[in-house]
Amino acid sequence: MGNSEDRNVLVSVLAGIGIGVLVGAVAGLLLAPKSGEETRDDLGKSLNELSDKVTELGRTVSTKVTSAVERTRAQMAQKLGDRSDEEPVG
Numbered sequence: 001m002g003n004s005e006d007r008n009v010l011v012s013v014l015a016g017i018g019i020g021v022l023v024g025a026v027a028g029l030l031l032a033p034k035s036g037e038e039t040r041d042d043l044g045k046s047l048n049e050l051s052d053k054v055t056e057l058g059r060t061v062s063t064k065v066t067s068a069v070e071r072t073r074a075q076m077a078q079k080l081g082d083r084s085d086e087e088p089v090g
Contacts, residue, residue, distance in 0.1 A: 029039055 029043070032039065
């Protein structure tokens with residue numbers, strides 16, 4: 001079995017698991033002994049929480065990327081500065 005076939009099988013299995021989880025979650029919401037209004041409220045709260053988590057994750061990633069870029073710039077500036085102090089060869 002080749003690497004491509006292994007990857008295709010893995011993708012199929014993961015897709016099946018994802019679809020199963022999604023179908024189970026929707027079925028759980030639809031079959032829950034709650035009124036439609038309660039279900040909508042729960043969905044709204046879940047979406048708000050998810051939105052807040054995504055926003056916070058975006059801020060965290062942005063901060064880390066900015067910090068990494070600044071460190072890299074400082075390192076490059078230091079290396080370029082070190083090279084300009086060296087005597088030219090030749």
